[in-house]
Amino acid sequence: MGGAFSQLVMLGSSGMLVTALIVLWRKGVPAYITAYRWQSWLLAALTATVGYYGDGQLYWVAGLLLGLKGVAIPALLRTMQRRFGTEREAAPYVNTEVSLLIASVLVVFAYLLGRPWMAVTQLPTRQGLPLAMSVLFVSLFIIVSRKKAITQVIGFLMLENAIALLAVVGTFGVPFLVEFGVFLDALMGFLVMQIFIYHIHDTFDTLDVDALARLRH
Amino acid sequence: MSRYAVLVVQPLVALGLAPGLVGFVRWLKARLQSRRGAPPWQPYFEIRKLFGKEAVVSHTASWIFRATPFVVFGTSVVVASLVPLILVPASPLVAGDVFAAVYLLLLGTFFLALAGLDTGSPFGGMGASREMTVVALTEPTVALSIVALALSAGSTNFSQIVARTIAEPAAALGPGHLLAFIALFVVTLAETGRLPVDNPSTHLELTMIHEAMVLEYSGPYLALIEWGSALKLLVFLALAANLFIPWGLAFALAPGALAIGLASAIVKLGALAATIAVLETRVAKLRLFRVPELLSASFVLALLAVMSTFLVR
Numbered sequence: 001m002g003g004a005f006s007q008l009v010m011l012g013s014s015g016m017l018v019t020a021l022i023v024l025w026r027k028g029v030p031a032y033i034t035a036y037r038w039q040s041w042l043l044a045a046l047t048a049t050v051g052y053y054g055d056g057q058l059y060w061v062a063g064l065l066l067g068l069k070g071v072a073i074p075a076l077l078r079t080m081q082r083r084f085g086t087e088r089e090a091a092p093y094v095n096t097e098v099s100l101l102i103a104s105v106l107v108v109f110a111y112l113l114g115r116p117w118m119a120v121t122q123l124p125t126r127q128g129l130p131l132a133m134s135v136l137f138v139s140l141f142i143i144v145s146r147k148k149a150i151t152q153v154i155g156f157l158m159l160e161n162a163i164a165l166l167a168v169v170g171t172f173g174v175p176f177l178v179e180f181g182v183f184l185d186a187l188m189g190f191l192v193m194q195i196f197i198y199h200i201h202d203t204f205d206t207l208d209v210d211a212l213a214r215l216r217h
Numbered sequence: 218m219s220r221y222a223v224l225v226v227q228p229l230v231a232l233g234l235a236p237g238l239v240g241f242v243r244w245l246k247a248r249l250q251s252r253r254g255a256p257p258w259q260p261y262f263e264i265r266k267l268f269g270k271e272a273v274v275s276h277t278a279s280w281i282f283r284a285t286p287f288v289v290f291g292t293s294v295v296v297a298s299l300v301p302l303i304l305v306p307a308s309p310l311v312a313g314d315v316f317a318a319v320y321l322l323l324l325g326t327f328f329l330a331l332a333g334l335d336t337g338s339p340f341g342g343m344g345a346s347r348e349m350t351v352v353a354l355t356e357p358t359v360a361l362s363i364v365a366l367a368l369s370a371g372s373t374n375f376s377q378i379v380a381r382t383i384a385e386p387a388a389a390l391g392p393g394h395l396l397a398f399i400a401l402f403v404v405t406l407a408e409t410g411r412l413p414v415d416n417p418s419t420h421l422e423l424t425m426i427h428e429a430m431v432l433e434y435s436g437p438y439l440a441l442i443e444w445g446s447a448l449k450l451l452v453f454l455a456l457a458a459n460l461f462i463p464w465g466l467a468f469a470l471a472p473g474a475l476a477i478g479l480a481s482a483i484v485k486l487g488a489l490a491a492t493i494a495v496l497e498t499r500v501a502k503l504r505l506f507r508v509p510e511l512l513s514a515s516f517v518l519a520l521l522a523v524m525s526t527f528l529v530r
Contacts, residue, residue, distance in 0.1 A: 007391050014392035014525065025514045096510045104517045111524050
């Protein structure tokens with residue numbers, strides 16, 4: 001317990017943050033999907049680590065995470081991406097350098113926000129809290145700053161990951177049943193969004209959400 | 218005693234190893250690309266050959282052009298005596314912390330850019346302006362990753378940083394440490410003209426940065442610059458290796474400890490050089506306009522490193 005554990009938690013959370021930043025940095029949906037897969041694997045590993053030091057029930061959660069978010073959803077994303085071809089993220093609303101800098105400001109903000117919180121709690125995982133908040137903010141930023149619907153979906157999935165991370169480091173994991181419900185919610189949300197994206201693509205021939213503002217005729 | 222030995226032994230070892238390191242990267246790259254490649258010790262022959270040749274200097278060149286090779290080589294040698302390569306003196310020297318080392322290396326770069334402009338050739342000016350752009354972009358990353366290290370050690374002194382990491386091995390796993398390492402590695406690639414930023418193996422006029430600046434040099438001048446650049450690569454890699462993974466460094470001037478220090482330095486440098494070779498085989502050169510994206514990504518990593526050490530205390 002103690003030193004090595006909190007270092008590992010911090011390392012995993014930073015890794016998740018880096019994968020979120022990769023989405024801001026790279027261009028091209030396959031890279032985003034890979035980043036999301038890495039993030040989910042890191043989340044599963046982190047959950048298992050917390051389970052090792054705390055509640056053994058978290059192993060189940062970790063396994064479920066690995067299966068659902070680490071394998072199933074990335075595979076679904078890949079089929080989706082293959083169907084639309086390798087369309088690039090043409091021009092996000094904010095260019096890459098500026099969005100990376102904005103992301104760093106968001107991280108600083110998350111740390112400042114997390115300060116009083118960290119002063120109160122005595123959890124060994126408390127150093128992961130501001131990092132989880134940072135992942136949350138960065139994925140929100142991905143959702144608002146990218147134009148393609150599929151990238152926005154990946155941003156949403158990363159947001160979901162961030163909330164799961166927050167649950168794991170903030171409370172040592174919520175009860176299995178609640179976690180399971182959240183998973184199913186996320187999966188349902190994803191499937192609904194997938195249907196939406198297929199329809200957007202069929203109707204507008206593009207995934208650029210700017211096209212939705214125009215009238216069809 | 219040991220602090221004076223550092224001043225003498227380390228630069229000599231570094232000077233001896235540097236061309237071999239560059240040759241090793243080239244050789245490994247060639248093997249990875251299914252070419253036979255020149256043997257790793259080829260740069261030694263090249264430097265000896267260049268020293269035997271006549272130097273040709275343009276009419277329009279001023280003293281800056283002649284002085285630059287000595288500045289580049291001299292700063293590299295001085296820095297090689299400062300950084301922990303095989304030996305960390307127990308009682309630190311008065312001068313010589315991380316800032317001094319990094320900015321001495323930048324002094325060499327600055328003079329190289331001046332010399333590129335000095336002869337008035339279009340390539341020199343182009344290379345110099347590009348180099349200055351890249352250096353200006355790497356600057357904040359360098360400073361921040363140093364600060365990340367210095368914050369956790371409470372000092373910018375090499376010996377104290379190394380001693381702190383050895384005393385607390387768990388800290389080496391921390392994100393502050395790892396992210397700063399990645400940021401510094403990206404900066405190393407940019408500063409030493411390696412692949413995603415600059416292509417070290419061609420003289421393709423549209424893309425070159427470092428080669429464009431040294432295009433006018435010949436003979437012993439070129440030898441000094443080549444040797445100095447090789448030394449710069451070695452120093453940057455030694456910084457990255459020994460500040461973040463300091464195990465194996467010698468702390469006293471005992472022959473046994475020195476031998477272990479040398480062996481571990483060679484292993485670490487070899488590993489990092491192999492990483493560079495693999496990376497250069499896998500990635501293509503970035504467009505010049507996309508270099509800022511890479512460097513701002515490394516800046517964000519360095520900033521995260523500082524955050525996680527500074528705000529979490």
